[in-house]
Amino acid sequence: MHELLLFASVPAHQHHELLQQLAGLTAMQPRHRLERRVIYKAYRKPGLINTRVGASQDLQGHDMQRLNKMLNGGMFYTQVVGPVSEADFGAQSPSEDPDAPMSGTDAEEGSGNHLYNYENQPWKLEFRDIPEAGTRSAVTSRLMASASLPKGDISTPMNAWGYSYVTEYAVEGDAFILNDIVIFLHRVLHYPTEQESHAPRRQLPPFQQMSPLERTGSYVLQASITVQDGGNQEMMRTASQHLFGLREQLKSAVRLEQADRLSLDTRAK
Amino acid sequence: MSAPKQDQLKTLEQSRQRLVQLTHSLASLITSLNQSDPLPPWNSLQSQASIISKNLLSVSDHLSDNRELLTSLVAYPGPEYPSRTQANTLEQLLRTKLDPRVDDWVARGRKAGASALEDKGTLSEADLAELWDWAPVEANEEARQRNWGGNFTLEEREAGVQNVVTGLRRVLEDEGDESSEEEEGEEDEMEVVGVRRQSTGAGFEFDIAPASAHQKPVEPVVPLDGILRYMTTGVSPGNR
Numbered sequence: 259m260h261e262l263l264l265f266a267s268v269p270a271h272q273h274h275e276l277l278q279q280l281a282g283l284t285a286m287q288p289r290h291r292l293e294r295r296v297i298y299k300a301y302r303k304p305g306l307i308n309t310r311v312g313a314s315q316d317l318q319g320h321d322m323q324r325l326n327k328m329l330n331g332g333m334f335y336t337q338v339v340g341p342v343s344e345a346d347f348g349a350q351s352p353s354e355d356p357d358a359p360m361s362g363t364d365a366e367e368g369s370g371n372h373l374y375n376y377e378n379q380p381w382k383l384e385f386r387d388i389p390e391a392g393t394r395s396a397v398t399s400r401l402m403a404s405a406s407l408p409k410g411d412i413s414t415p416m417n418a419w420g421y422s423y424v425t426e427y428a429v430e431g432d433a434f435i436l437n438d439i440v441i442f443l444h445r446v447l448h449y450p451t452e453q454e455s456h457a458p459r460r461q462l463p464p465f466q467q468m469s470p471l472e473r474t475g476s477y478v479l480q481a482s483i484t485v486q487d488g489g490n491q492e493m494m495r496t497a498s499q500h501l502f503g504l505r506e507q508l509k510s511a512v513r514l515e516q517a518d519r520l521s522l523d524t525r526a527k
Numbered sequence: 528m529s530a531p532k533q534d535q536l537k538t539l540e541q542s543r544q545r546l547v548q549l550t551h552s553l554a555s556l557i558t559s560l561n562q563s564d565p566l567p568p569w570n571s572l573q574s575q576a577s578i579i580s581k582n583l584l585s586v587s588d589h590l591s592d593n594r595e596l597l598t599s600l601v602a603y604p605g606p607e608y609p610s611r612t613q614a615n616t617l618e619q620l621l622r623t624k625l626d627p628r629v630d631d632w633v634a635r636g637r638k639a640g641a642s643a644l645e646d647k648g649t650l651s652e653a654d655l656a657e658l659w660d661w662a663p664v665e666a667n668e669e670a671r672q673r674n675w676g677g678n679f680t681l682e683e684r685e686a687g688v689q690n691v692v693t694g695l696r697r698v699l700e701d702e703g704d705e706s707s708e709e710e711e712g713e714e715d716e717m718e719v720v721g722v723r724r725q726s727t728g729a730g731f732e733f734d735i736a737p738a739s740a741h742q743k744p745v746e747p748v749v750p751l752d753g754i755l756r757y758m759t760t761g762v763s764p765g766n767r
Contacts, residue, residue: 267751297761335760386759395564425761446758471757471764476747478754495564502565521752522759 260488261386262497263398263480264505264514268443270475272512279511280434280441288432291444294340295429296412296458298421299526300333333526336421337384338412338458342374342428348464349374376460381407389519397498398517401488413457423456428468431477438497439504442480446471479512481505531600538593539600545589549582 268276277288349372387401407415413423431444447468449459481504483497505514531539556575559567566572590597602620604610610617625633650658673680683691753764 265751265755267747267754269747270745295758297759299760427757427761429758446754472747472749472754474745474747476745476749478751499565517755518752521755524759
């Protein structure tokens, strides 16, 4: 699948107004979305044969080279996304959960009796390629794929596939749908304490303690169209025309534009 | 019948060249419309259109200048013409009636021309020019009669502001004529009023300050690229 994107930066003071403008444009109420996102990075598993070591280069066959390329070739950052609700923040984990570590340290102000059970947290793996280079059109387009993951702990399967935990953040925002365009007005929230953790949090801190990545509280507006068959030029052209149409409609409010390709670089170096 | 003279041949050659130019510029317009995505900018379209109209004009000038010659010319095949191999061209040359497609175009063109001439309902050129001469001056004078700024006109204020139907949900403030505040200033003002109404008692002065500070437009510190980069790879924007 392919994804066509346009982005815009929205200052905090414009956020409320833009929400209303978008609600008017799309004729729908905003759908509030809260997600926790975990970034994983592919790493070279120790024990894989390093072809450049030793003097045995001439012995290595063509097949071996190809295998190595497949195993070590594309190394990417990938994201695991889990939807949460605002009530999940600051909620205690169920006490009967044997995996809950030291509950009660930072979850004393849990909201009522709502419980956040990490073992039931659904996850989705979202892979995004680096945006295509050298396209003449003025939209960001990239290869994408998503897959549902088993609920609960994702560290183990991700590690088994050769991905290591990088960091975790939350995304808060509102989504709109306009024909085939998904409009997502969102911002990144940090967790309060930057503890040295190597796995996703099992408990979420109270929502008030989350701090925006952008100190002024600005938002990012993202308009995207997903195209099932990226090889279909006609389809891709229609989709980008639709995005340009939206850009024209929102021209007086925000400037939607192509993102810097390297800022969306998911290749792990 | 006599063979065409040298200058007559030259005229024919000229008409051929002008027609070739015209088809070239038409073809280039068509390809630029078909191939460029998004559409070419308006100024390039404009310049192409003006080139085409110049070409059309020169063709039509040329044709009408040499009308006498061109209407009297007759084509006929010479004995040495390779009619076997060039049968198609020969047929085209010997045709006296227009191609049906071309015939349609001509009919359409004539109809458009006729309807354009019949268009009597609109203003004539002179009337339009007069209107455009008159309008800016008059609009300017009308504008000068008023002191701009504020939410209501003098007439409205005299008739009583509360009677004016603004169609707005929020209440417009009626300020003096002298205040020519910007929109932003007014919005701040509105917000402060709201705060004052909500908070009762002595706390209100304290409440105003953060409210107006919050309302002030603050440009984002972290550029969009930085945010996207963080979202993709977890590299915080300060570390680059």
